[in-house]
Amino acid sequence: MWQGNHTIAIEKYPHTNSVTKFALPVSSAIQKYNASMAFIDAVGVGAGTYDALLDLGHSHDIMAVNAGVSPDDPRFRNKRAEMWQKMKDWLSETGDIPDDPALIAQLTSVTYDHNNPMEKLTLKKKSDMKKDGLPSPDIADALAYTFFMPVVQTEWDEDEGGYYEDSQTTAPNPMTGY
Numbered sequence: 001m002w003q004g005n006h007t008i009a010i011e012k013y014p015h016t017n018s019v020t021k022f023a024l025p026v027s028s029a030i031q032k033y034n035a036s037m038a039f040i041d042a043v044g045v046g047a048g049t050y051d052a053l054l055d056l057g058h059s060h061d062i063m064a065v066n067a068g069v070s071p072d073d074p075r076f077r078n079k080r081a082e083m084w085q086k087m088k089d090w091l092s093e094t095g096d097i098p099d100d101p102a103l104i105a106q107l108t109s110v111t112y113d114h115n116n117p118m119e120k121l122t123l124k125k126k127s128d129m130k131k132d133g134l135p136s137p138d139i140a141d142a143l144a145y146t147f148f149m150p151v152v153q154t155e156w157d158e159d160e161g162g163y164y165e166d167s168q169t170t171a172p173n174p175m176t177g178y
Helices: 019-032 045-055 079-093 101-109 126-131 138-145
Strands: 038-041 062-065
Touching: 019 038, 019 045, 038 045, 038 138, 045 062, 079 138, 101 138
Parallel strands: 038 062
Antiparallel strands: none
């Protein structure tokens, strides 16, 4: 979860074959952090989690993410590359992440795919990373997914270290547009 320029929480859940067992702690985190929006990988196994969250009443605060869809910016081959670039820009300019060794390792393990005949910015596929002996960048992808689309955000109160009582629309960050 991030708010403004701060990553306020990284919640990791054990792998499970039960969609409901995974959806319940995600639902709790959405409520705990009063999330304006949670971005859920809706491809493959994630589709079941997305559906379970809908069943739990989260139609207003979850967004299905498909990293393979067409990007908004034609410089990128797919939405995944576009989201990672927005995340990179955010991190380079104003973004703040916790000192989490797994996240940092994953952020630095994803590289560009230079065998791209379309000459569009493309990231190395996870399957190719696996062939190279690298783990799947699940935590870093989860952070990148938060750049899928702009969100009306609740305001972070620096002095109180939490959210203001009332949700309000904040001016978009000039770097990310969010």
